[in-house]
Amino acid sequence: MRSAPHKPLSALLSQILVAYTVELDSEFERRMLETQAAARLSLVIWLNVLQFLTDGPVSVRTLASRALTAEEQGKAVLGCLERWGFILLQPGKRAGFGSGRGIRADWPVRLTASGESAIRVWPELILQIEARWSKRFGDDATRLRRSLEAIEHQIDLELPQGLPLAILRLPEFGPRKSAAEDGLPLPVLLSRVLLAYALGFERESRTPISLCANTIRVLSDEPIPEAEIPKRTGCSGETAGIGWQHKPYIIVERDPARGRGKFVRLSEAGIKAQHEYYSRTRDIEEKWKKRFRTATNEIRESLTTLLKRGELSEGLKPPPGTTRAGAETPALGRFDIGPAARQRKRDLVIQTEAFVRDPAGSLPHYPLWDMNRGFGP
Numbered sequence: 001m002r003s004a005p006h007k008p009l010s011a012l013l014s015q016i017l018v019a020y021t022v023e024l025d026s027e028f029e030r031r032m033l034e035t036q037a038a039a040r041l042s043l044v045i046w047l048n049v050l051q052f053l054t055d056g057p058v059s060v061r062t063l064a065s066r067a068l069t070a071e072e073q074g075k076a077v078l079g080c081l082e083r084w085g086f087i088l089l090q091p092g093k094r095a096g097f098g099s100g101r102g103i104r105a106d107w108p109v110r111l112t113a114s115g116e117s118a119i120r121v122w123p124e125l126i127l128q129i130e131a132r133w134s135k136r137f138g139d140d141a142t143r144l145r146r147s148l149e150a151i152e153h154q155i156d157l158e159l160p161q162g163l164p165l166a167i168l169r170l171p172e173f174g175p176r177k178s179a180a181e182d183g184l185p186l187p188v189l190l191s192r193v194l195l196a197y198a199l200g201f202e203r204e205s206r207t208p209i210s211l212c213a214n215t216i217r218v219l220s221d222e223p224i225p226e227a228e229i230p231k232r233t234g235c236s237g238e239t240a241g242i243g244w245q246h247k248p249y250i251i252v253e254r255d256p257a258r259g260r261g262k263f264v265r266l267s268e269a270g271i272k273a274q275h276e277y278y279s280r281t282r283d284i285e286e287k288w289k290k291r292f293r294t295a296t297n298e299i300r301e302s303l304t305t306l307l308k309r310g311e312l313s314e315g316l317k318p319p320p321g322t323t324r325a326g327a328e329t330p331a332l333g334r335f336d337i338g339p340a341a342r343q344r345k346r347d348l349v350i351q352t353e354a355f356v357r358d359p360a361g362s363l364p365h366y367p368l369w370d371m372n373r374g375f376g377p
Helices: 009-035 043-048 060-067 071-084 113-137 139-152 186-204 209-218 228-233 244-249 268-292 294-308 310-316 339-357
Strands: 108-111 250-254 262-266
Touching: 009 043, 009 113, 009 186, 009 209, 009 268, 009 294, 009 310, 009 339, 043 071, 043 113, 043 186, 060 071, 108 113, 113 139, 113 186, 113 310, 139 186, 139 268, 139 294, 186 209, 186 268, 209 228, 209 244, 209 268, 228 339, 244 250, 244 268, 262 268, 268 294, 310 339
Parallel strands: none
Antiparallel strands: 250 262
């Protein structure tokens, strides 16, 4: 696989954000197991949804407004949380239960007992993971936070605390209204700086950064087995799998020697998109150097240093009893352990082992949140 001589700043931000998320998500799962059945919700669900329910029920419309997300997109996520038993939308059965269908904007969103348990864990856990990173990385963590804050304070858009959930192209965001804050959690700083970068990319690109940074990046004009793509991107099989969104950029072929199995290579449009990805990311970084001055170089140096430190791998090792450690747990919203849950467990273990072995070489270059993993990476 060909690699870029200069890893885009967005890729560095993404890899550290995913590393932080994986460490926190595994600890969240361990703590939830102490009080109830497995609950593998990811940090991004707290940042984008559940934190806005801590003071009581709010309407679907109000929740979307506070989370800075489109109502229809918010409904799709709420449908998942309803099916998994973390929220209650409307008493009784309704059409499309567990999906976004049939959800009305004026319905109240209420936490269930499982949802209440989850929101008690995250605030304290984020503080503890922050403390771990400060102790583990010392001055490198301090420099990273300082450079992230220098850029985040100058972003002129009103951005959510977490990267948007389950979308292909990024939405538009309005002018910034909130005042800059010191002391924001590290994943919020990483998410907002990465999102500002990604928005700049997509304003000039017809191809979403999530496709460019992952599947298109790891392909070439030489065919590879489709099953190799998740391994090369660091994404789950569901999020990295070939779908309609890839069709303009790839050519799918059968292996003439074996007569079975799909092989994938880039089309002419895909090769062009790959070249433009590296060209545009270099251009954005040059613009950032002019706009944010030394903070851009400092953030690159800090992120690169963290990815090289062995302590990052230590944090990626999952606690015993969690799914990433090999424990078999039911899929979200289920009590039995079916074939799909076993396969996803195997995929998580393989992904985690790669992350631990080589974080810089295996972590995704842009986060793709997998609904089947509680919207985790």
